[in-house]
Amino acid sequence: MDDKRNICLKxxxxxxxxxxxxxxPEFHGPTIQGTLETxxxxxxxxxxxxxxxxxxxxxxxxxxxxxxxxxxxxxxxxKIPKAFNSLLPRDIRIxxxxxxxxxxxxxxxxxxxRYDYRIDNHPVADVFTRLYSLHEPVRLDxxxxxxxxxxxxxxxxxxxxxxxxGTSKTxxxxxxxxQVAENQGHLRITCxxxxxxxxxxxxxxxxxxxxxxxxxxxxxxxxxxxSLDRKRGGVTVTPQGLTLSYVHYGDExxxxxxxxxx
Numbered sequence: 246m247d248d249k250r251n252i253c254l255k256x257x258x259x260x261x262x263x264x265x266x267x268x269x270p271e272f273h274g275p276t277i278q279g280t281l282e283t284x285x286x287x288x289x290x291x292x293x294x295x296x297x298x299x300x301x302x303x304x305x306x307x308x309x310x311x312x313x314x315x316x317x318x319x320x321x322x323x324k325i326p327k328a329f330n331s332l333l334p335r336d337i338r339i340x341x342x343x344x345x346x347x348x349x350x351x352x353x354x355x356x357x358x359r360y361d362y363r364i365d366n367h368p369v370a371d372v373f374t375r376l377y378s379l380h381e382p383v384r385l386d387x388x389x390x391x392x393x394x395x396x397x398x399x400x401x402x403x404x405x406x407x408x409x410x411g412t413s414k415t416x417x418x419x420x421x422x423x424q425v426a427e428n429q430g431h432l433r434i435t436c437x438x439x440x441x442x443x444x445x446x447x448x449x450x451x452x453x454x455x456x457x458x459x460x461x462x463x464x465x466x467x468x469x470x471x472s473l474d475r476k477r478g479g480v481t482v483t484p485q486g487l488t489l490s491y492v493h494y495g496d497e498x499x500x501x502x503x504x505x506x507x
Contacts, residue, residue: 249315252322253345254329256281256310259336261376261485266301266310277301277337281312284332289318298351298492299358299441304484306377309340309359309491313351351492357421357439357499359491362450362482364432371431378431379450379486385457387427393456393463394423394434396470397449403442404473406452408481411443416473418442421499422506425453435506437499444481451479 256277264274268282278295286292298311320328325342333339348354363378365371366387370380397406397420404416422437434450452469455461461469461479469477493502500507 249317250322251313251315251345251347251349252325253311253313253343253349253351254281254325254339255341256312257308257338257340258306258310259376260301260304260306262336263303265303265305266297266299266307277307277310278312280334280337281329284329285314285316287332288328289316289320291316291318296351298355299489301487301489302444302484305487305489306485307489310489311351311355311492311494313345313349349494354494355492356495357437357493358441358489359435359437359493359499359503360441360446361488361490362434362436362446363486363488364434364450364454365430366427366432367430374431376485377488379454379482381454383458385432385454386459387425387432387457389459389463390432390434390453390457391425393453393461393466394425394449396463396466397423401470402473403445403470405469405475405478406445406448407442407475408444408448409475413442416442418445422503423449424506437503437506447481447484447487448475448478450486451482453479454482455479 264276266277268278293314295312295314322344326339329339365378365380368382400419402416403418418440420438424435426433436446
């Protein structure tokens with residue numbers, strides 16, 4: 246009988262210097278998964294394989310990534326974050342750990358996720374946010390962007406907002422919220438949904454940037470969705486503006502967790 250525990254970790258990381266989350270051959274450079282698995286092996290001399298809620302790409306950040314793994318080591322769960330953080334580089338932190346149920350899986354058990362894409366819309370880039378936002382010097386009409394974003398809310402086929410190379414066999418997803426907010430020249434595009442396709446949030450952001458530049462009208466968004474044609478939308482914006490902010494596993498709806506957004 247397998248008596249291994251199923252450990253769930255909440256992880257934050259700055260993805261600037263990593264080749265995405267998923268483990269890659271060493272010549273590609275370091276990855277979040279590879280770094281976490283290596284540190285665990287150093288700590289307890291046990292090899293594990295992490296499951297993740299979202300395989301973030303190169304340069305993408307996380308404030309609330311979730312991973313799980315099975316371990317035969319009996320280290321108390323409340324000691325795991327401190328042990329990990331003692332050996333991890335400073336741009337990766339374990340925020341919390343808990344023992345999960347036998348069938349918990351970081352990806353397949355998730356009910357919904359929140360991503361935030363940030364844009365620095367000042368004429369000159371802010372040196373303090375350059376690693377965590379897209380710099381767009383052309384003034385964006387963020388209210389038009391917000392109008393366009395509302396057409397994306399609901400259950401749709403998002404093939405037009407999916408990049409080639411993804412592994413998904415179906416393209417229907419539900420967005421519970423797609424919102425554009427502005428604060429003194431800094432824009433934040435928030436997407437909350439039950440699942441996301443390859444580069445989906447970055448394509449949504451790129452399309453809304455086109456709306457903000459008056460290259461696409463807000464009312465064109467439904468036609469782009471119906472077309473299923475990736476070429477109809479905007480560019481895939483750069484990764485450093487994207488953060489996986491939150492993953493939810495309970496029965497609560499997004500409006501219960503983030504009422505200020507609704």
